[in-house]
Amino acid sequence: MIFKHSAGLWYNRPAMINLDQLNAQQRAAVTAPLGQVLVLAGPGSGKTRVLTQRIAYLIEEMGVRPHNILAVTFTNKAAREMQHRLQSLLGDDSQGVWLGTFHANCARILRREAQYLSFDHNFVIMDSDDQQALVKRAIRELNLDEKLYRPTSIHAAISSAKNNLITPADFPTQSYRDEITKRIYERYQILLRDSNAVDFDDLLLETVRLLVDNPQVRERYARRFEHILVDEFQDTNLVQYELLKLLGSVHSNLFVVGDEDQSIYRWRGADYRNVLRFEQDFPDCLKILLEQNYRSTQTVLDAARAVIDRNKHRTRKHLFSERGMGERLVLYEAVDEHAEAAFVVDTIQQWVTSGKARGSDFAVMYRTNAQSRLLEEAFLRAGLPYRLVGALRFYGRREVKDLICFLRLVHNPDDEVSLARVINVPPRGVGEKTMVALQLAARQANLTAGQLLIELGEQGERSAHWGRFSGRSLLPLADFGSLLAGWRRAAAEGLSLPGLFDRILLDTAYQEYIDDGSNEGKERWDNVQELRRLGYEFREGGLTAFLENLALVSDQDTLPEEAGNAATLLTLHAAKGLEFRFVFIIGLDEGLLPHARSKDDPEEMAEERRLLYVGITRAKDRVYLVRAQQRSQYGGPEIQEPSRFLEDLPDSLIQRQGQRRQRERWESPESLALRTRRFSAAQAQTSAALIEPRFHPTDRVRHPVWGEGIVMESRIQDGDETVDVFFESVGFKRLVASLANLELLPKT
């Protein structure tokens, strides 16, 4: 071993890499010679372990300086996890490794090399909402029909072009629609740059462009990164692949780890064929298969394999486990989505009550975020704790986004998207007309709208632009301008991030604006406070670091690290890289998994299959596959067909649970729905700890004495629920729910 520090310190070192703990294949990967290494790692085969051990090996055994290592992951979560593991493996020796997502690493490079770029270093990063708004704006500016050219679909086309290194100039125009898309793309790029902004895709694309156009810059980075390691290589897209080649153009020590079978981001440009491309581009690369699974029982693996082996064009792997056969997978067919959720919750509760499992041993996975709502309700009713990954859309909340946009404006007044969003928040009399006047005046003065506003605010009547606006629009604009100018001055004079935050809240009377005293108002204000708390963590790094973090950290990353005793609810996509003793996969119906939108495209269908594969292979011990015979998709209930993937599972691996009986013929869907609701309500009454009100305003209820009434209000008080009801017979009554024996009636 090479100790680079004084000998007296060696015993303070954390445990060092121990090759004996690895199996032969893992060891071969960790200790592979210089050059290109392709590790095809099945699920649960110790992929992350191999990656971190490899880095440790490079540093400890090969004497590589951390500074010369670049490690790229796909998600922030994975980056954090690896950072953590490196820290415990290497201690401070892990400092200096460039570790992060593709996007974060690119943002870092772009900010450093701003002098070579067409935007300056304090650029903002537009998230999907912003991008959408900008595409819409481009479409409007070109006087196009939004119905015909939907911002979502145009944006998808632009994004896909960017992921394939296609600039507006190169955009292929085989149809009239392509022609239009190309023009929108051009306009969109101009709008972005005028705002001194880049979008997610630009982070990668502009970095590639930077490295291609500036050989000396490329040389500098390529020289520096002696070793490049990539996680989830199957999910890289063309731009990312190019980027790796550019950054590796001097040393070409590329260590990539991936699994074609777990490629689930095709829709985002990911191309698992990059694995094949890699083998072609580097014919001498060392290829290592990790096939021993340390996670699941053999039955789980067999089931997963039965699903995935139907896919073509892949390296077949023969996953094996030494954990024994284990139990068969349970298949449960519920009558509808309510019963589906009830089955999940009941089953978890039984396991937990039996003492054989803890809540945190369970995960419930689904195809679409919309499916989480019923589950949440069922968990709440049962008093079972859960944590929900993503879907919270914390950053998508209006109040959160508003404040981020104020901050973005302070940071970069040219940001038109943010300006358009908050110039009238709270309402100060700036409408469409005023915005048009502002933009016109700005264009004539050759300023951005934000710059013009700041000048109005700073100079007041002395400004040359003062006379440009009519009386009606002038004051609100000058008003906002002086706010913005004041914030910028304060920030420049060193006001801390929390201080700035508070000043913005105060100046805009934001609390009065969003907190109207209702429950929702209170919640909105809580969200603001939560954002402030996040900002507090960045009081050192300042505004730039905070905004960059907000842009690059997704809702998926807001998952509380400590699960406590809570079960995890998450999409199949979000489940990748995680493991749980018990896995429920719900919604195994045609149209949902596989999703209806993948029906016509074999490639997409193959990806749906991989999604299920990823889900099943998350399980250590048990898998529950759940579906519903009937489901309310949108509006009315619809009969569901079982997922085609269920047919691929041999009976020997499956144990059916519950009745498969179809509804009795004479029972109408309406009465069935009614029965299910009664069942749910009855269940609610028996459930334990009250977390959420059972009654809500406008609910109809029946009291044993006073008869039917309407709920006016309900709240949790001292662990019980206090309900205000207006009864037809006696009028207004305030009741304690646990004593009053109220019956919840079906909605009419």
Next chain:
DNA sequence: AAGGCCCTTCTTTTT
């Protein structure tokens, strides 16, 4: 300019 109401439309997954 702003708020309210009714209409349509659409729902995949996320850095």
Next chain:
DNA sequence: GAAGGGCCTT
């Protein structure tokens, strides 16, 4: 079954 857009009124 929600969210956004269009159209209405104030």
